[in-house]
Amino acid sequence: MAEAGLPTNREVADRLQLIGDLLEIEGAVRHRVLAYRRAAARVRATPTSVAAMALEGRATDLPDIGATLQAKIRELAETGDIAALAALRERVPEGLAAIARLDGIGPKRALALWRELGVAGPEALAEAVAAGRVRDVPGFGPATEAALAAQLARRAERPEPDEGRMPLGRALDLAEEVAAGLRAAAPGARVAVAGSVRRGRETVGDIDVVAAADDPAALLDAAAALPATERVLSRGEARIAVMTHAGVRVEVAAGRPAAFGNLLQHATGSAAHNVRLRELAVRRGLSVSEHGIAGPDGAVATHAEEEGVYAALGLPLIPPELREDQGELELALAGDLPRLVQPSDLRGELHAHTDWSDGTESIPVMVEAARARGYEYLAISDHSRSLAMAGGLDRDRVLRQWEAIERENARRDDIVVLRATEVDVLADGALDFPDDLLAGFDWVTASVHSGFSQPPERLTARLVAAAESPFVDAIGHPTGRMMGRRDHAPVDLEAVIAAAARAGTCLEVNAQPRRLDLDSAMARRALAGGARLVIGADAHSGAALDLVRLGVLVARRAGARAEDVANTRPWDELREGRATRLAAAGA
DNA sequence: GCCGTTTTCGGCCCGACTGTTTTCAGTCG
Numbered sequence: 314m315a316e317a318g319l320p321t322n323r324e325v326a327d328r329l330q331l332i333g334d335l336l337e338i339e340g341a342v343r344h345r346v347l348a349y350r351r352a353a354a355r356v357r358a359t360p361t362s363v364a365a366m367a368l369e370g371r372a373t374d375l376p377d378i379g380a381t382l383q384a385k386i387r388e389l390a391e392t393g394d395i396a397a398l399a400a401l402r403e404r405v406p407e408g409l410a411a412i413a414r415l416d417g418i419g420p421k422r423a424l425a426l427w428r429e430l431g432v433a434g435p436e437a438l439a440e441a442v443a444a445g446r447v448r449d450v451p452g453f454g455p456a457t458e459a460a461l462a463a464q465l466a467r468r469a470e471r472p473e474p475d476e477g478r479m480p481l482g483r484a485l486d487l488a489e490e491v492a493a494g495l496r497a498a499a500p501g502a503r504v505a506v507a508g509s510v511r512r513g514r515e516t517v518g519d520i521d522v523v524a525a526a527d528d529p530a531a532l533l534d535a536a537a538a539l540p541a542t543e544r545v546l547s548r549g550e551a552r553i554a555v556m557t558h559a560g561v562r563v564e565v566a567a568g569r570p571a572a573f574g575n576l577l578q579h580a581t582g583s584a585a586h587n588v589r590l591r592e593l594a595v596r597r598g599l600s601v602s603e604h605g606i607a608g609p610d611g612a613v614a615t616h617a618e619e620e621g622v623y624a625a626l627g628l629p630l631i632p633p634e635l636r637e638d639q640g641e642l643e644l645a646l647a648g649d650l651p652r653l654v655q656p657s658d659l660r661g662e663l664h665a666h667t668d669w670s671d672g673t674e675s676i677p678v679m680v681e682a683a684r685a686r687g688y689e690y691l692a693i694s695d696h697s698r699s700l701a702m703a704g705g706l707d708r709d710r711v712l713r714q715w716e717a718i719e720r721e722n723a724r725r726d727d728i729v730v731l732r733a734t735e736v737d738v739l740a741d742g743a744l745d746f747p748d749d750l751l752a753g754f755d756w757v758t759a760s761v762h763s764g765f766s767q768p769p770e771r772l773t774a775r776l777v778a779a780a781e782s783p784f785v786d787a788i789g790h791p792t793g794r795m796m797g798r799r800d801h802a803p804v805d806l807e808a809v810i811a812a813a814a815r816a817g818t819c820l821e822v823n824a825q826p827r828r829l830d831l832d833s834a835m836a837r838r839a840l841a842g843g844a845r846l847v848i849g850a851d852a853h854s855g856a857a858l859d860l861v862r863l864g865v866l867v868a869r870r871a872g873a874r875a876e877d878v879a880n881t882r883p884w885d886e887l888r889e890g891r892a893t894r895l896a897a898a899g900a
Numbered sequence: 901g902c903c904g905t906t907t908t909c910g911g912c913c914c915g916a917c918t919g920t921t922t923t924c925a926g927t928c929g
Contacts, residue, residue, distance in 0.1 A: 344912050348901035419927050591913035
C-alpha cells in the first residue's frame, strides 16, 4: 500500500519518462535516455512503493535504479519536484514530448518544428499544419504534413490516451483470422501469431503475424490481398503493414522456414525483452537478429524453432507471456522459470451461468458443453436475488435448481455438476444469501456488481468481509473493471489479497474479454501475497466456456503455475478444502 | 545513467522501411 503523501509509482515513472523524453529532444547521449526509460518501466512494474524504498535507500536494489536516480526519486518524494527536471523544462518545452510521440515524429523532428516554427505543443502544431507551414521545414514534406493533419484530426476527436487499443479477446480473433487467411492463400507456409497478442497482453494496439515459406514475397502479396485488408500502409521485402476494414493495423513479417524460429522470436518481443536478450548475446560474442544468430566469425546460424534461438544463448525457452523484461531472463539463467499453468491443466469450470439467471442455455446444455471440453466438473453459479436485472435466484428457486442439478448428476457419471452461486456482495458488505443457504452450496463465488462509487475504504471493507466469510470460496472479478466502461475500482488490493490468503479464499481471474479481472499485474501481486487464483470463464453459454483461454493467458503473465490455480485441482480436493474451512469456522 | 563471464570504465540490440535526400537520417518495432 502506498504511504500517505508519497508519490505513487506511476507518478514517479511519469516523471522519469518525461526527463528521458526531454533529454532525448535536447540531444542527450542515447543511452542516458534509455536509462531513464528503463528506470521508468521498472518503477511501473514494481509492486511496492519505490518512493518509500528510495527514502530508505533501498531503491538501488531494483535493477536499472542507481544512486543518481534514487536521489532524484527521493528528491521528488521529499520536495514534490525534481530540480533537474525543472531546469530541463526551462530549456525544452514540455509540449515537445507530446509532439515527439506522434506517429512518424520523433525527437529530432519535434526539435526541428520548435526551432523552425516555434511550435511547442500539439495545438500549435495543428495550427502550423493547417497553415501549410510544416512542409517547408527541412526534413519534412507534403506527405508528412498530410499524415500529421490526419493524425491530429483523429486525436482531436478521441483524446483518450488508450485510444486504439483493443481487448485481447477481439485481437486474438482478428489475428487468428489473418493467420488462417495466409495459410489458405499459401498452403504449406508456416504461420503464427506473434507480438503482444501472443504475449497475452490484456489490451492490444496492433496485430503481428509471422509467416515463412520458400517464397516470402508471395506471403506479403497474400497479406495485401486478404479480404480483411483495406489498404497497404507500408511494404518492403520482409514486411508489410496493412490497415484492415475493422480499423486495426496488421503487420506481417515474412521469412524462410529455416529461420522461422528467429523471426517468431523477434516478432513476439517485447521490445524490452529482445533488447535484454541481445545484450546478453553480445556479452557472449553473439549477435541476435530476426535473421539468425551471428557468431564472432560472422557465420549466421538459423533456427526453425524458437527453442533453438534460446538454446543457442544457453537458455531454456521462455514462455511468451513472460517476455516483458521483468526478470524472466534472470529466472531463465538460474533455471528457475516456473512451469506455467496451461489450458490442459484445467479440470473444471467454477463460474458459469444458465438460463436460470442471465445465461442463455439450460443446465443440461451447459453440462454437455463442459463435458465435451473434457472437464471433470462444472459449477452452476447463477446470480443471487439482488441482481434482479440478471434474473437472480431467490431461496425457492435456488432449492429448485438444486433439484435440477441433482437430476442432472443422477443421469450421468462422466462429469460432476456443482451446486454453486455467484452471490452478490451487498452495499454494506453482507452477502445476498443467509448463512444457512450458503452452507448448502458446493462452491460460492462472491462478487460486487454495484456500489462502485463508494469510497475506497468501504469498497475494500466489503471485499475483505466477503473474502473472510467461511462460506465464500472465491471473490469474482475483484476490481469490477470493464474495459472501455469502467476502470479498476480503487480498492486496496493488498488488503483484499491479505484477507484472501488468510482465509484460503481464491481470487478470480475472470476471463470475460472486457473484464480480465484480476489483470496480470494484480494476479502477480495476489500470488506474491500468498493467495490462490481461480480462472473463471464466467460463461453465459456453452461456447463461452472457451473464453477461459484468455484467463489462462492472464494467469500465465502473472507467473501462475498449475498448483496456484484452484480449478486445476480435482473436485474432491476442492470439496475437502471447503469442508475444512467451514468446520474450522464452526459453520 | 546503469552495470559487470570485457567488473569501477567503457561499453550499451538490430534491422526494415519511408520520405526526403541525392546517399541517408529519422522513426519504428
